[in-house]
Amino acid sequence: MMGRFVGAWRLFRENLIGRIGLTLLIVFALMAVCSFIPPLIDPMYQPMHGVDPEISHSTGPSMKHWLGTDFIGRDIFSQLLAGARIAFMVGISAAFMSIFLGTLIGMIAGYAGKTVDMALMRLADMIMVMPTLLVVLILSSLFGQLHIWTIVLIIALFRWPGVSRVIRAQTLSLKQRPFIEAAKVAGASHVRIIFRHITPNVLPLALLYMTFRVTSAIIIEAALAFLGFGDPGTVSWGMMLQWVWKTGHMFQAPYWLLPPGICISLLTLSFYMLGRAMEEILDPRLRQEGASD
Amino acid sequence: MELRKYIFRRLIEIAIIFFVILTVLFLLFRLAPGDPVTRMVDPNMTPEDAEHLIEQLGLDQPIGLQYLYYVKNFVTGNFGVSFHYGQPVADIILNRLPNTVLLFTTSIILSALFGIFLGKIAAWRKGESTDTWMTIGALICHTVFLPWLALILIWLFAYKVGWFPLTGMISAEVWIDPEAGFLEKAWDIVHHMILPLGTLFMIHFGSYLLIMRSSMLDTLKEDYILTARAKGLEEKTIRNHHAAPNAALPVVTSVGLSLAFSINGGALTETVFTWPGIGRELVFSVSNNDYPLAQASFLLIAAVVLLANLVVDVLYAYLDPRIRYE
Numbered sequence: 009m010m011g012r013f014v015g016a017w018r019l020f021r022e023n024l025i026g027r028i029g030l031t032l033l034i035v036f037a038l039m040a041v042c043s044f045i046p047p048l049i050d051p052m053y054q055p056m057h058g059v060d061p062e063i064s065h066s067t068g069p070s071m072k073h074w075l076g077t078d079f080i081g082r083d084i085f086s087q088l089l090a091g092a093r094i095a096f097m098v099g100i101s102a103a104f105m106s107i108f109l110g111t112l113i114g115m116i117a118g119y120a121g122k123t124v125d126m127a128l129m130r131l132a133d134m135i136m137v138m139p140t141l142l143v144v145l146i147l148s149s150l151f152g153q154l155h156i157w158t159i160v161l162i163i164a165l166f167r168w169p170g171v172s173r174v175i176r177a178q179t180l181s182l183k184q185r186p187f188i189e190a191a192k193v194a195g196a197s198h199v200r201i202i203f204r205h206i207t208p209n210v211l212p213l214a215l216l217y218m219t220f221r222v223t224s225a226i227i228i229e230a231a232l233a234f235l236g237f238g239d240p241g242t243v244s245w246g247m248m249l250q251w252v253w254k255t256g257h258m259f260q261a262p263y264w265l266l267p268p269g270i271c272i273s274l275l276t277l278s279f280y281m282l283g284r285a286m287e288e289i290l291d292p293r294l295r296q297e298g299a300s301d
Numbered sequence: 302m303e304l305r306k307y308i309f310r311r312l313i314e315i316a317i318i319f320f321v322i323l324t325v326l327f328l329l330f331r332l333a334p335g336d337p338v339t340r341m342v343d344p345n346m347t348p349e350d351a352e353h354l355i356e357q358l359g360l361d362q363p364i365g366l367q368y369l370y371y372v373k374n375f376v377t378g379n380f381g382v383s384f385h386y387g388q389p390v391a392d393i394i395l396n397r398l399p400n401t402v403l404l405f406t407t408s409i410i411l412s413a414l415f416g417i418f419l420g421k422i423a424a425w426r427k428g429e430s431t432d433t434w435m436t437i438g439a440l441i442c443h444t445v446f447l448p449w450l451a452l453i454l455i456w457l458f459a460y461k462v463g464w465f466p467l468t469g470m471i472s473a474e475v476w477i478d479p480e481a482g483f484l485e486k487a488w489d490i491v492h493h494m495i496l497p498l499g500t501l502f503m504i505h506f507g508s509y510l511l512i513m514r515s516s517m518l519d520t521l522k523e524d525y526i527l528t529a530r531a532k533g534l535e536e537k538t539i540r541n542h543h544a545a546p547n548a549a550l551p552v553v554t555s556v557g558l559s560l561a562f563s564i565n566g567g568a569l570t571e572t573v574f575t576w577p578g579i580g581r582e583l584v585f586s587v588s589n590n591d592y593p594l595a596q597a598s599f600l601l602i603a604a605v606v607l608l609a610n611l612v613v614d615v616l617y618a619y620l621d622p623r624i625r626y627e
Contacts, residue, residue, distance in 0.1 A: 025436075133318075136561065139561045139606065140565065141568065142564065142583060142602060146587065146595060146596075149587040149590065224562075227447075237587075253452060265453075268449070269446050269449030280440065280443070281440065
């Protein structure tokens with residue numbers, strides 16, 4: 009196990025795209041960690057309600073506010089740091105939940121076969137054709153302002169089908185292997201076979217898909233916030249873009265328009281690059297699967 | 302014959318899926334806090350009009366009957382009256398649909414063609430700097446945040462340089478002018494369309510390029526490419542006539558698979574550019590609590606996605622004779 013890991017790491021280090029992705033990711037992780045510091049220095053750097061008392065409109069970068077301030081004098085740099093925290097939180101938790109669901113459903117469908125398989129895969133097909141962003145929009149119009157964790161949950165509930173298809177295919181091929189047969193003969197229960205014998209074999213693939221799901225979860229949350237349906241209790245990059253767009257500052261304040269967009273794009277790029285690099289290491293033949301979303 | 306049977310079977314499947322979506326939406330509208338009458342009937346209507354609408358939509362009936370009314374009204378195209386526009390919802394969405402289809406299909410076709418073309422070249426020059434730059438460029442295009450890209454394009458090309466209009470689909474002065482001919486009006490739309498088209502193009506083109514590239518690399522390893530080489534065919538012939546057509550098939554599949562994803566992007570693009578399409582109407586109606594319009598736009602988008610998936614599948618089977626309609 010350890011040897012396999014070291015070997016994979018060596019392959020990863022040789023992969024240019026993987027190296028770029030990992031470097032970017034570390035930078036953003038540092039930003040997320042640093043987001044806890046500025047409010048401790050001065051309450052004026054509170055990303056949500058910290059206002060510089062001397063400033064009442066959007067100002068450009070200065071020594072005091074490295075990236076300038078927004079329309080009511082809040083510090084853009086500290087908002088950017090707080091946005092990194094939200095992006096990681098949303099991306100990783102939504103991806104984790106959807107991968108968990110997708111792996112579980114995929115394994116059950118592949119292992120059980122017949123009616124269960126058909127029912128689950130039909131459900132997957134149905135959810136797969138739904139545009140997630142628009143679904144969340146409709147839900148938030150019906151149920152009012154959604155909490156950030158509700159948004160995460162909805163994203164997870166609508167993003168499992170792609171993963172479950174891949175895991176199901178993998179399970180179908182594993183089911184034919186002699187070691188599963190041996191486990192059955194030895195009297196292992198279905199639950200034991202699924203969790204002890206199949207899970208470890210599909211886990212690398214599931215982890216790979218997690219990186220792609222992080223990307224799509226971050227994009228959906230950012231787009232939602234951009235349209236004005238984000239959680240008003242948080243500062244996310246999408247929300248910063250919404251503010252600059254809706255308050256009509258986009259032509260006057262490039263220092264405000266550029267950073268959040270660059271951050272969203274680079275963070276999704278870094279997870280995507282990481283995923284592609286992992287894909288090449290795990291199985292070069294899989295390469296085209298993940299690119300579709 | 303086989304094809305007709307296949308399409309027929311898929312249409313039935315689509316009808317069933319759509320019916321499920323319709324039902325889930327109905328339940329959601331009843332589950333949500335507040336009562337259905339305030340959701341479907343504009344509070345600013347005159348009492349007589351409201352009465353009439355409630356009767357038409359069956360909102361005074363028990364929930365089971367309400368559902369039957371709902372299905373019946375859906376089949377006959379009666380979606381109620383929009384709060385914001387004060388017009389029947391069906392008229393509004395039928396008016397917006399062509400605009401969305403125009404923008405969306407043009408962008409998908411253009412980006413698929415360019416993606417296939419450049420992906421082919423990138424794979425052919427694997428390992429050279431052309432390939433590296435194309436791959437990195439495609440990755441960036443694929444992951445850039447769409448609304449931000451749209452804002453940047455507006456800022457650069459509409460505000461700074463002033464080549465294109467800021468937003469919208471037509472300029473009023475051209476369409477009011479009685480002397481403006483068909484060509485001038487068409488040009489006016491194209492002029493407004495270039496930036497939103499460019500945004501959608503960039504987002505899609507990257508992923509098509511990446512898929513084409515890897516599919517082409519796989520195809521080049523096939524035996525028939527070796528045969529073509531052994532026959533002494535020109536490299537260009539092998540690339541364009543033997544490898545590329547086969548390698549392009551996965552791109553068609555991915556157009557179908559990523560449709561739901563593209564629809565999200567379409568709605569965002571329409572919103573930022575205030576392009577009068579269905580996606581913008583959905584976002585707009587959700588922001589304004591215009592429930593009848595939101596519900597109908599959502600259903601229409603779902604129907605379009607389902608049908609477009611069928612079109613892609615049929616196209617795929619047509620392009621690849623090895624596929625049997627199962």
